Amino acid sequence: MRISLDWLKTLIAIDKPALEVGKLLTDAGLEVEGIDIVEAVPGGLQGMVIGEVLTCAKHPDADKLSVTTVDTGDGEPKHIVCGAANVAAGQKVVIATVGATLYPAGGEPFQIKKSKIRGAVSEGMICAEDEIGLGHDHSGIMVLDTDLPNGTPAAQFFGLASDEVFEIGLTPNRADAASHLGVARDLQALLKTPYQLPDLSSFQVANTSLPISVEIENPEACPRYAGVSISGVTVQESPKWLQQRLRAIGLSPINNVVDVTNYVLHELGQPMHAFDAAKIKGGKIIVKNANEGAKFTTLDSMERTLRAEDLTISNAEEPMVLAGVFGGLQAGVTEATQSIFLESAYFSPAGIRKTSQTHGLKTDSSFRYERGTDPEMVITALKRAALLIQEVAGGEISSEIVDVYPTPIEPRQIQISYARVHQLIGQHIGEARIKEILTDLGMGLAEETAEDLLLNIPAYKVDVTREADVVEEVLRIYGYNNITLSENLAASYLAKFPNPDPEVTTARIGDALAANGFLETITNSLTNSNYYKDAEGNTPAELVPILNYNSEDLDAMRLTLVYSGLEVLRHNINRRQRDLKIFEIGKTYRKDGEKYKENNYLALFMTGNRAAESWQQASAKASFHDLAGQVQQVLTLCRQPHFTTKPTEHPYLAGGVTYQKGDVTLGHIGLLKESVCKQVDVKEQVWYAELNWDYLLRNYKDKLVFAELSKFPEVRRDLSLVVEKSVSFDQIKQVAQRVERKLLQDVNVFDVYEGDKIEAGKKAIAISVTLQDQNQTLTDKVIDSTMSRLMQQFEHQLGAVIRK
Known part of the structure; x- marks a missing residue:
């Protein structure tokens, strides 16, 4: 801006x-x-002054040259050789002094130097219009009609002072x-200086010969619409002051009527539009939604297909403007226009934003309307624009102001407490200073107590909607640099931080995975909906689509981290990086009826070899147990060491296990189905695990429980069980833990055999059982009794055969 x-x-x-x-x-x-210096003409006429020709004589050695002396206001007349035929003594002229740079129209800049021309000294230049960039006339030097003293800067005479423009x-x-x-x-x-709105006291209705009625069919989209007619205008080029103002802020002048609407927009923040009144069929303005599929040609000569959601400004027969966004070609102001209808309105930001995005139209008007304008500025801007048009285009106001405002927008009220303001700022700045700042910003005091203020928020403060916003307004005027920092930095006055901190916990787990060779990825939450379509091409109801997507490959929110992770694997595999271990902590999104849900998951992927090739060990493919070890480490670090497992039913896994804690699913682990990998063009075997990160963070306890080491020794006993292949080690461990809660310290599996030496459909599992009493040394009798009970329950509950 x-x-x-x-x-x-x-x-x-x-x-x-x-x-x-x-x-x-x-x-x-x-x-x-940035701050730019904007000059009305190149160079800003620097080094050029008003001077007076004192004497003028023919050059002794050149018939077409004259030798003059000129007064440039510094007390010493200058000798200047001039080639213009119209130079004469007594003239007021523009003098380019030595050192000045000229920017001639259509030529290259050059600097004035003291020189000799045919033997005569020349200490400057008497300038023609085109030589200093003011025009294209080169018939002679400019002769000025002015009483300004000699030495007056030429820029002052021509009203061409440079401007400084803030970006x-x-x-x-x-x-x-x-x-x-x-x-x-x-x-x-x-x-601490009051601003002044432009003077509107001269606004006066001359006659009512050109009434235009206004009807609003959709007051929610257009709460307020006002307008006035002006007849007898002359559409032409704007005066130089108006052109200079617009060019200074980067706008190109069009004509005096359109330039005024742009001027008022950038002056007061209220978008305006001028219609050719002769093209308003039926003498009526109707603010209404477009007919679905209707064709409309905008000012850029492009035909657009309208939607039923698009708000239009129409006459009795057809649309004339896409409301708040872009004008139509047919009703625009041209040089043939003699009467205009000037519009000033307030539109709902949401509707303007949708229309602007749908049609790809970004204008100065839509920029402001879609962010929110001031409904109370509508009439002020209308009068301002009408007066300026009368000034630069002539004409007279030929109707009363039409102002359709069925339901006035009430100012918001926000209650703040001084204590809360000081708490959020982190420093006591005083109640009087707070009130002073708020009053200077235009916020009215509805009610006041010693502790609180009830504020009327002006309509133009569209983003001030709560107490924190008011505090921000106070703080930015008070000055962030004026807030002193204490010796001990703290943020307790801003918010309470959870203990344990989820960010710290997440970083801790990430560090542990990185230490084990995993690389963290951060992928796009947008994904391709085709990943989720079934064989018949149906999309699941819980998929969240993107309504205004820019790419067909990114048209939905992801339901799982599987596909984004596979895309990372594909990218690396295609670049010959095949031994990969990656993880991501990210969100998934799903629609649940009328609600939308976000969930956080930790996803781990392994493919290729478990480790890089080395002379110390042979290469081996990553396996289920390699990834399971990482998952169990994460669960332990998240203070979830106790869980159960069962065969997984995860839709993307071809076998694996699900981790449970009571009724809660902690996660899943297994081999991704070949069909899933094929969707992303990954041909390698990929092991995948996902953990319910929301649950793990929510139930993380940042408090470790310590117990004194036992003074009495552990005892280990080994058993070999022959069981059905369907029996898992987790089932064996659960039976042992139910049988002996006090002495059992650990159950571990150290060998598994499946082969022709045992019955078909069976497997042999060798386990170690560790027993320990915290209060005394275990006796053989207690150990044998415990092992006997364990073996009995293995046989009874699991159908195990104990190999001896």
Whole structure:
């Protein structure tokens, strides 16, 4: 956003240099990214002054040259050789002094130097219009009609003073500052100088010969619409002052009527539109939604297909404007226009945003409307624009102001407490200073107590909706740099941090996985909906689609981390990186009826060899147990060492186990189905695990429980069990833990055999059982009794045969 300092000075008195004003604005949240010097003509006529020709005589050695003496106001007449036929003594002229750089129209810049021309000294140049870039006339030097003293800068005579323009990086929450008036409001609070709106006292209705009625069919999309007619206008080029103002902020002048609407938009922040009144069929403006599929040609001569959601400004027969976004070609102002209808309205931001995005139209009007404008500025801007049009295009106001405002928008009220303001700021700045800042920013006091304020928030403060927003307003005017930092930094006054901190826990687990050779990935939450379609091409109801996607490959929110992880594997495998271990902690998204849910998961992937090739050991493919070891380490670090397992039914896994804790599913682990990998063009075998990260974080306890080491020795006994192949080690372990809770310290499997030496459909599992008593040494009798009970229950509950 570009803001002209000269323009600002018409709204608020500023006596500070541009650099200082820029620093004030930056400190207040309007970051000034640069200050440009804008000149009305190249060079700004620097080094050129008004001078007077004192004497003029023919050059002794050149018939077409004259030798003159001129007074440039410095007390010493200058000798200048001039080739213009119309030069004469007594003339007031423009003198380019030695050292000045000229920027001639259509030519290259050059510098004036003291020289000799045919033997005569020349200490400057008497200038023609084209030689200083003011025009294209080269018939002779410019002869001025002025009483200004000699030495007066030429820029002053021509009204071509340079302007300083701020380039402001406007943040999305500062829609109220998207104009010169918006910036002036902040400067009012910063400089303690009131701003002044343009004088509208001369606005007067001359006659009512051109009435235009207004009807709003969709008041939710257009709460307020106003307009006025002006007849007898002459559409032509704008005066130079108006063109210079627009060019200074980067706009190209079009004609005097359109230029005024642009001027008011950037001055007051209220978008405007001018219609050719003769093209308003039926003498009626109707604000309504378009007919689905209707064709409409905009000012850029492009035909567009409208939607039923698009709001239009129509006449009695057809649309004329895409409301708040772009004008139509047919009703635009041209040089043939003699009467206009001037529009000023307030539109709902959501509707304008949708129309702008749908049709790919980004204009200065839509930029402001979709962020929120001021409904109370509608009439002020209308009068301002009408007066300016009368000034630059003539004409007279030929109707009363039409203002359709069925349901006035009430100002928001926000209650704040001084204590909360001081708490959020982190420093006591005083109740009087808080009230002063809020008043300077235009916030009215509805009610006041010693502890609280009830504020009326002006409509242009569209992003001030809660107490914290008010505190931000106070703080940016008070000055972030004025907040002192204590010796001991703390943030307790801002928010309570959870203990344990989820971010710290996440980082800790990530470090542990990285230490075991896993690399962390961060992938896009957007994905391809085709991944989730079944064989018949149906999309699951829980998939969250993207309505305005830019790419067909990113048209939905991901239901799982599987596909984004596989895409990372594919990218690396295609670049000959085949031994991969990666993990990601990320969100998945799903639709549950009318609600939407986000869940966090930890996903781990392994493919290729478990470790790089080495002379110390042979290469071996990654296996289920390699990944299971990592999963169990994560569960242990998350303080979840006790869990059960069962065969998984995960839709993407071709076998594996599910980790359970009571009724809660902690996660799944197994081999990804070949069909799933094939969807992402991954041909290698991929082991996959996912853990319910939300549950693990929610139930993480940052408190370790310690127990004194036993003084009495452990005892180990080994058993060999022959069981059905379907019996898992986890089942064996659960039976042991149920049988002996006090003495059993550990159950471990150290060998598994399946082969022709045992019955078909069976397997032999060798386990070790560790027993220990915390209070005494175990006796053989106690050990034998315990082992006997264990073997009995293995046989009874699992159908095991104990090999002896």
